[in-house]
Amino acid sequence: MTTTYDLIVIGGGAVGENVADRAVQGGLSTVIVEAELVGGECSYWACMPSKALLRGGGVLDVAQRTPGVREMLSGSIDVPQVLKRRNSVTSNWKDDGQLKWLDSAHIDLVRGHAVFTGPKALRVTAADGTVTELTANHAIAVSTGSLPLIPDTPGLAEAEPWASREATSAQEVPSSLAIIGGGVVAAEMATAYTSLGASVTLIARGKLLANQEPFAGEKVADALTKAGADVRLGTSVERVETADSGEGHTLLLSDGTAITAEKILVATGRVPRSGDLGLEAIGLPTGGWLKTDDSLRVLDADGAPIDWLYAAGDITGRALLTHQGKYQARIAGDAIAARALGRPVDTSPWGVHSATADHAAVPQVTFTSPEVASVGLTAAEAEKRGIRTRVVDYEIGWVAGATIHSEGYEGTARAVVDEDRHVLVGVTFVGTDVGELLHAATIAVTAEVPLERLWHAVPSYPTLSEVWLRLLETYGRPTA
Incomplete structure (x- = not known):
């Protein structure tokens, strides 16, 4: 039997849910196809459990x-209680609550x-082998996310390393943990597991948090070292040897040193989750990112939009962040409904159907201790774009709210x-609880608020937000 809907969404994570919700509100019949838990990676294996693991150490x-x-x-954390709380945050990996929301x-x-x-046709195979044929009247949206990239380092596969899922769902804390990678997952899990009592070694080929302003990674690395972690930057793992018993691993590094660990966590990046979707049946290459226009229509090999195929979230490679994926999802769902029902579609920059923020105003918080919160461009990125910039720094610890x-x-x-x-194109904060400062920065960057107007946005005293005034004072007040 073939069932037809106006819209079919592949992937029932936070992004897919938002595509579907907006389309339904726009008047379309909609179905989500999900092979795992409704709620997706963020709810069960990424954003939510990782922050639950980090919270105790941050508060302490x-x-x-x-x-x-x-x-x-x-002076110590009750590890079983932290893990119990994490399990509660993930609803013990059950999606009953999400099913009620779908209904x-x-x-x-x-x-x-x-x-x-x-085109517009899918075959869905359930775990028990049952097959359902689905067709779409108007569109199919792909929101299948991404998968961890596991390098082909000799001996690594035999060590059965953790990836992000295993790290965020572990029911026991290993005595020692070697983390390979220098990005957000590596930094956050190094912070979490150090606070939970593991002996952590972080190994990164380059700098820590290399996509942020340089001082961000430096401050996080210093804090990890002070907390007891061993941070090895500028080196890589050349080979992994596992004990005959299968317990314990030795990592041989490019600098000639070696470390041993009970567990290994690989956090070296993400790849698109598109290799098993049968994309060849619709003329697209298998296994790559689904490139889109700003209304989230997938582009074909010639760069032209496919009028019935959309993608949102990690699978697009635009910005691998849940909140940015949900932003794309809202735009995609609205655009699908508008086009299906013959309503106006506004794809102009910053238009209602254009994900313009992906290019200029992406906010991100790395929940390390200290936190790193940023939006827009780094100074280096702005320079590469040919923007004539001035960089203004201020120590947050000098404001009364920090005291x-x-x-x-x-x-x-x-x-x-x-x-x-005379507008902000990027803002970065590093410090405890600075994530709460970020939305103000996001509004300033997105709205391109002139500095002259920001002088009239008075920060309340004594809060950390006073740093806004100090940044403006450092820059210099405009004269008439």
């Missing part, structure tokens, strides 16, 4: 630097793995100013 760090509170502390949102669900059989926050508060704020337009 602040408490230990707060007189009157630190005297009450035992309330009038979105149908088909369980199974989807493969394209032709009250905790003893010895250390942090840095950086604003990257477009000198020709």
Whole structure:
């Protein structure tokens, strides 16, 4: 039997849910196809469990630097309680609550793995072998996300390394953990597992958090070292040897040293989850990112949009962040409904059906201790784009709100100013709880608020937000 919907969404994570929800609100009949848990990677194996693992250490760090509170502390984390809380955050890897939401949102669900059989057509195979044929009146949207990249380092596969899923869902903390990689997952898991009592070694070929402003990775590396982690930058793993018993691994590094660890976590990047979708049936290469226009229509080999095929989230390679994927999803769902029903479609820059922010105003928080919060361009990225810039730095620890926050508060704020337009094109904060400063920066960058107007956005005293005033003062107040 073949069932027809206006829209079929492949992937029931946060991104796919948002595509479906917007399309239903726009008047389209919609079904989600999901082979695993509805709610996806973010809910069960990424954003939510990782932050639950990090929260205890972050709170303890602040408490230990707060007189009157630190005297009450035992100085250690109750690891079983942290893991129990993490399990609760993931609903113990059950999606009952998500199914109730789908029902309330009038979105149908088909369980199974989807493969394209032709334009607007899918075959879905359930775990028990049951096959469902689906066709779309108007569109299919792909929101299948990404997978961890596992390098072909000799001996690594035999060591059965963790990837991000295993790290965020582990029910026990290993005595020692070697983390390969220098990006967000590596930095966050190094922070979490160090706070949970593991002996952590982080090994990165280059710098830590290399895509951020240089001082961000430097401050996080320093904090990890002070917390007891062994941070090895500028080196790589050449070979892994596993003990005959299968317990314990030796990692031989390019600098001639070696380390041993009970577990290995590989956090060296992501690849698109598109290799098993049958894309060849619709004339697209198998296994690559699905490139899109700004209304999230997939582009064919000639760069032309396919009018019935959309993609959103990690699978596009645009910005591998849940919140940015949900932003794309809202735009895609609205665009699908508008085109299907003959409504106006606005794909102009910053238009209602254009994911313009992907190019200029992507916010991100790395939940290390200290946190790293950034939006827009780094100074180096702005220079590469030919923007005439001025960089303004200010130490967050100098503002009154930081003094009250905790003893010895250390942090840095950086604003990257477009000198020709007198607007911010990038902002970075490093420090405890700076993630709460980021949305103000995101609004300033997205709206291209002139610096002259920002002088009238008065930060409340005494809060960390006072750093905004100090950045403006450092830059210099405009004269009439």
